Amino acid sequence: MPRMNMIQALNSALDIKLATDPDTLIFGEDVGYFGGVFRVTEGLQQKHGVTRCFDAPISEGGIVATAIGMGAYGLRPIVEIQFADYILPAYDQLVSEASRLRYRSNSEFWCPITVRSPYGGGIFGGQTHSQSPEAIFAHVTGLKTVIPSNPYDAKGLLLASIEEDDPVIFLEPKRIYNGPFDGHYDKPLKTWAEHPAGEVPAGHYTVPLGSAAIVRPGKEVTVLAYGTMVHVSAAAIKETGVDAELIDLRSIVPLDIDTIVESVKKTGRCVIVHEASRYGGFGGELSALVQERCFYHLRAPIERVCGWDTPYPHAFEWDYFPGPVRVGKALRHCVEAVA
Amino acid sequence: MTNRPPLSLHIPEPPARPGEAPDFSHIVVPLAGEMRRPDVTEAESAMRDMPYGLIRVLDDNHQAVGPWDPRLTSKALLHGLRAITLTRVFDDRMFRAHRQGKTSFYMKSLGEEAIGAAQAMVMGREDMCFPTYRMLSWLMAREYPLLDLCNQIYSNERDPLRGRQLPILYSARDYGFYSLSGNVGSRYGHAVGWAMASAFKGDDKIAIGHVGEGTTAEGDFHEALTFAAVYRAPVILCVTNNQWAISSYSGIAGAEQTTFAARALAYGIPGLRVDGNDFLAVYAATEWAAERARTNNGPTLIELFTYRASGHSTSDDPTRYRPDDEASKWPLGDPLERLKQHLITLRAWSEDQQEALVAELTDAIKAAAKQAEGVGTLGQSKPNVREMFEDVFKEPDWRIVEQRRELGV
Numbered sequence: 001m002p003r004m005n006m007i008q009a010l011n012s013a014l015d016i017k018l019a020t021d022p023d024t025l026i027f028g029e030d031v032g033y034f035g036g037v038f039r040v041t042e043g044l045q046q047k048h049g050v051t052r053c054f055d056a057p058i059s060e061g062g063i064v065a066t067a068i069g070m071g072a073y074g075l076r077p078i079v080e081i082q083f084a085d086y087i088l089p090a091y092d093q094l095v096s097e098a099s100r101l102r103y104r105s106n107s108e109f110w111c112p113i114t115v116r117s118p119y120g121g122g123i124f125g126g127q128t129h130s131q132s133p134e135a136i137f138a139h140v141t142g143l144k145t146v147i148p149s150n151p152y153d154a155k156g157l158l159l160a161s162i163e164e165d166d167p168v169i170f171l172e173p174k175r176i177y178n179g180p181f182d183g184h185y186d187k188p189l190k191t192w193a194e195h196p197a198g199e200v201p202a203g204h205y206t207v208p209l210g211s212a213a214i215v216r217p218g219k220e221v222t223v224l225a226y227g228t229m230v231h232v233s234a235a236a237i238k239e240t241g242v243d244a245e246l247i248d249l250r251s252i253v254p255l256d257i258d259t260i261v262e263s264v265k266k267t268g269r270c271v272i273v274h275e276a277s278r279y280g281g282f283g284g285e286l287s288a289l290v291q292e293r294c295f296y297h298l299r300a301p302i303e304r305v306c307g308w309d310t311p312y313p314h315a316f317e318w319d320y321f322p323g324p325v326r327v328g329k330a331l332r333h334c335v336e337a338v339a
Numbered sequence: 340m341t342n343r344p345p346l347s348l349h350i351p352e353p354p355a356r357p358g359e360a361p362d363f364s365h366i367v368v369p370l371a372g373e374m375r376r377p378d379v380t381e382a383e384s385a386m387r388d389m390p391y392g393l394i395r396v397l398d399d400n401h402q403a404v405g406p407w408d409p410r411l412t413s414k415a416l417l418h419g420l421r422a423i424t425l426t427r428v429f430d431d432r433m434f435r436a437h438r439q440g441k442t443s444f445y446m447k448s449l450g451e452e453a454i455g456a457a458q459a460m461v462m463g464r465e466d467m468c469f470p471t472y473r474m475l476s477w478l479m480a481r482e483y484p485l486l487d488l489c490n491q492i493y494s495n496e497r498d499p500l501r502g503r504q505l506p507i508l509y510s511a512r513d514y515g516f517y518s519l520s521g522n523v524g525s526r527y528g529h530a531v532g533w534a535m536a537s538a539f540k541g542d543d544k545i546a547i548g549h550v551g552e553g554t555t556a557e558g559d560f561h562e563a564l565t566f567a568a569v570y571r572a573p574v575i576l577c578v579t580n581n582q583w584a585i586s587s588y589s590g591i592a593g594a595e596q597t598t599f600a601a602r603a604l605a606y607g608i609p610g611l612r613v614d615g616n617d618f619l620a621v622y623a624a625t626e627w628a629a630e631r632a633r634t635n636n637g638p639t640l641i642e643l644f645t646y647r648a649s650g651h652s653t654s655d656d657p658t659r660y661r662p663d664d665e666a667s668k669w670p671l672g673d674p675l676e677r678l679k680q681h682l683i684t685l686r687a688w689s690e691d692q693q694e695a696l697v698a699e700l701t702d703a704i705k706a707a708a709k710q711a712e713g714v715g716t717l718g719q720s721k722p723n724v725r726e727m728f729e730d731v732f733k734e735p736d737w738r739i740v741e742q743r744r745e746l747g748v
Contacts, residue, residue: 051539142732
């Protein structure tokens, strides 16, 4: 089986869709001739033609608006927002239009669009190249939000997202584009070549939306994570020796509630980990859901390890980023708690 | 502070406020037939005079004159007159229905009815209109069922939009009428994307999008024009300049400085400025832009110069911010009256026939309203509450299923 990093896996998914579905097309800033600032669309214009993969004006609102119109026509556009930090000019389009078009028109119109965007920190991106905006989409009825954590899932989830008839926000953790990152910034970089999820089938397959993955089974505590934090949590589990069950949510909406509830009922404890700031973050929703559904099984308060409630800083990258030390501390705290 | 003169902030003010005499002396009304009609293949750079003129066909004697005369048959003109009349009578009826508490909200198109009526006739059945909430005459020209309109306005059990939408925010795909939404401008770019999709597929359909002059200040306007120009999208982008955005006059949107049609120049798109109360001029300009789009010559921006003769909505009292007789002094007159007089001049119509038409349409509307009221008005009837949970996604996710059960449906 071929080995791919996340960029190659995403590129492979896009290549397959362009080759097999004439109603798909890709556009966004710098995605055409140049192949994207992260190389995700590299070679696609040359291979499939200029109208299938082309450059867009620097206008996130315009990119998403035109994609919605194309979706209403019957196409399946895949658009790129260069950084999730810059998706906000399109927020009105996503919230007021994409998410509601089907509902308000009684399914006369809908928009099967996929909005890809690199997100997350750990790259010294400062305030506008590091944010994790998933919670602002989770709160919007009618949008689906997907976040892969490895090349295999990235390709399968992207193919599933493109084939969805509902609008999907596809957030790509840019810190792990080239290799898994466990938060140990002082250690040598790893590549996906060593990681089992770096094995990616060349052909078409999907990872269904709304299915979480149990990355590591365990008995003492359930860890809920997604994106880069899956790898950080795995490192923390290994380093603390806590027998934690690590769940990669893979999609925020729809959420695989059954897998979460089953796990927490088994372990009786839950730690939620995300990069986004804590207050109003998606961890709050996860915590509420677990509390509502697993209250009588809980043996300790649910813990959240998140970014601080500050803008994402530059010099303080590793003070802000929820690394394995902070996650490990929460794990120990949670398993040692006595009711 | 230095000793330089103090700067002053300019706040545009309309020429007349309540209690003052209406003043339209700043509006230049060129003679009908004066504007040249360029070939649709002409380069934008050769048409830069167009956005500053005013395309008019019907003259003061109700004759169609000049190169923009679309030379319509009497039958077509009568179809337009019927749609305009129907819109007006329907608006009156539904405005009253609101005052009687039968619905929560209504918006009239009074004075702007020629626009949707003419454009619905020009555009093909496979084309798509991305309307504003003041485009009812499009649906009327295409004979959308009156009963469905009433049911939507009453949000009753037969509401085609299943009680989910505010009254008049229609969606009528089969009538080439895109789903409306309350937020302004956000569908302008959809029109461009829809047109790009048609071009991408090598189809022959085109799109037409609308905003009011107030909404040109939104970023969506700039985005749509940029994308339309960059990709030479087969789209017609319209600005209905009815002088008022709720209580703010067009100067607050930038009308003091230039015309709205002239905004096209900066994008390299032809800009036409049209007498919006002249059915023939609207028809001809739209036809020209449609032909330009269909022949891969790209988009056109059309400013439809008109006057919002009614209040903004049932929640608005225009006498609080403008002279109450301003509409009657509007120099471009009334679109219904002008088209009717033209047909009378052609000996194709008469005042008696118009009276009979109004009576016939009033009866039809009364019958439809009565039938809809039989189903129920707002609060008296509504679709099954299960409908509230449908169409959020193509298939409901567990949250929606659980919440539906929680409500006991």
